[in-house]
Amino acid sequence: MRLGVLLATVAGLIAVAGCGEKAQVTVYKQGQYQGKPDKQPWDNAQFKNDKQGWEKAIKARAEGQNEYARVAAK
Amino acid sequence: MARMKFLADAERCIECNGCVTACKQEHEIPWGVNRRRVVTMNDGVPGEKSISVACMHCSDAPCMAVCPVDCFYKTSEGVVLHDKDLCIGCGYCFYACPFGAPQFPQDGAFGLRGKMDKCTFCAGGPETDFSDAEFRKYGRNRLAEGKLPACAEMCATKALLGGDGDVVADIYRHRVLTRGKGSEVWGWGTAYGAPQKPGAQPPGGKS
Numbered sequence: 428m429r430l431g432v433l434l435a436t437v438a439g440l441i442a443v444a445g446c447g448e449k450a451q452v453t454v455y456k457q458g459q460y461q462g463k464p465d466k467q468p469w470d471n472a473q474f475k476n477d478k479q480g481w482e483k484a485i486k487a488r489a490e491g492q493n494e495y496a497r498v499a500a501k
Numbered sequence: 502m503a504r505m506k507f508l509a510d511a512e513r514c515i516e517c518n519g520c521v522t523a524c525k526q527e528h529e530i531p532w533g534v535n536r537r538r539v540v541t542m543n544d545g546v547p548g549e550k551s552i553s554v555a556c557m558h559c560s561d562a563p564c565m566a567v568c569p570v571d572c573f574y575k576t577s578e579g580v581v582l583h584d585k586d587l588c589i590g591c592g593y594c595f596y597a598c599p600f601g602a603p604q605f606p607q608d609g610a611f612g613l614r615g616k617m618d619k620c621t622f623c624a625g626g627p628e629t630d631f632s633d634a635e636f637r638k639y640g641r642n643r644l645a646e647g648k649l650p651a652c653a654e655m656c657a658t659k660a661l662l663g664g665d666g667d668v669v670a671d672i673y674r675h676r677v678l679t680r681g682k683g684s685e686v687w688g689w690g691t692a693y694g695a696p697q698k699p700g701a702q703p704p705g706g707k708s
Contacts, residue, residue, distance in 0.1 A: 460574040462584025463627040467577065468645040471630045484647030485503055489664030492653065493672040495679065 503665040504579045505622055505644075506693060507653070508673055509552040512683035513660035516541055516551040520652035520661050524555075527623070527651040528640025534604045536620040537652050553652065553661045556581065556602035556620035557692035564594035564603065578644070579666075580622040585638045588616040599691050622663070623650040666693070 468474075469481035490496065516539050524530065524537045537555035558581045565573040565581065572587035573594075594617060595603040608615030625642030628635035635642060643651060653663030662669045677684045 459571055460584075461571050462574065462587045465574070465576065465582065465627040466630060468624065468630075468642075471645050473646060481647055482503060485644075485649065485664065486668060488647070488649045488654070489668040490672075492649075492659055492662050492664065492669075493675065494659060495675055 504667075505558060505624075505664065506579070506666040506669055507555070507557055507622075507650075508662040508669045508689065509554070509687050510660045510662070510673065510676070510683070511550040511552050511685070511687055512680070513658045514539070514551040514553060515658055515660070517657060519655050519657055520553045523651040523655035524620070527643070528636075530618075530640070531606055534606050534618050536602075536604060536618065552687045553656075554600055554602075554688070555652070556598075556622075557600055557688055558620075558622055559692045559695070561695035563597035563599070567593045567597040569593060574627075576624065578622075578624070580624045580644070582621055582624060582626050582639075583617065583619070584627050585616045585618075590614040590616050592617075600688065620650075623648070 467476075467478070469478045470476050474481045474484075518539050521535065521537050521539060525535075528536070530536060537553060539551055539553050541549055541551040543549045558579055560579070562573065562575070562581045565575070568583075569591060570587050570589055572585075573581060573583045575581050590605060590608075592603075592605060592614060595601070595605070602619045604618045606615040606618060607613065621639050623641060623643035625635045625645065626639030628638060630642050630645045641651075643649065648654065650663045653661045656662075662672060673686065
């Protein structure tokens with residue numbers, strides 16, 4: 428009797444063993460990015476999620492490319 | 502929100518290849534892969550013109566449209582990036598790109614194509630910022646450091662401008678008005694002429 432229950436339990440477990448397995452193939456959905464998510468450039472240890480600070484830094488760098496303004500400032 | 506763009510000024514480029522070298526050095530790009538290159542038209546003829554070419558991070562990027570595995574995404578700053586873990590190296594993006602930007606390193610025997618590599622606008626990729634994995638796969642993440650692409654910042658004559666489209670366009674407008682010629686911007690219409698499309702974006706991530 429006990430052996431029968433044990434065997435039935437084991438057989439049941441074997442039968443559902445594959446159910447918990449995750450799909451190992453990427454399912455592609457047209458027009459939808461399938462990769463890893465990425466963070467915002469200001470979301471790091473340097474800018475500490477300070478979006479305005481990051482934008483200010485980038486703007487200063489971009490405006491620094493204008494040598495007319497750089498020469499006039501001197 | 503900044504909308505990142507490149508602007509190549511053919512009137513100023515002196516074909517020094519400083520941008521190419523800066524890119525190679527910054528990201529430790531292997532042999533055979535050129536994320537940026539300088540193209541000269543009418544080379545050797547008086548009046549020759551050179552331009553620096555790389556991924557322009559198009560408004561409506563054709564590479565994103567043709568990718569069969571949808572490994573491309575666009576950040577909220579308009580930078581077109583891709584996930585190398587998904588890329589299968591099929592080369593469709595290379596055929597679609599009007600700038601010839603996608604590069605394929607040789608990977609293994611018989612000239613087997615590796616995963617696509619291209620300019621990231623120095624914005625890294627979908628790995629933890631400043632991590633070894635990010636640097637190895639995509640190169641340095643200068644944008645997250647508050648810096649602009651190395652090629653544009655290194656350009657001696659400022660022929661190559663990079664950054665927020667409005668700021669870059671303002672600089673160029675001032676330049677054209679001052680010199681009184683050369684208002685044509687190579688590749689600008691091709692890259693940014695189409696209306697901005699959101700494109701595929703990561704869920705809960707960059708925009």
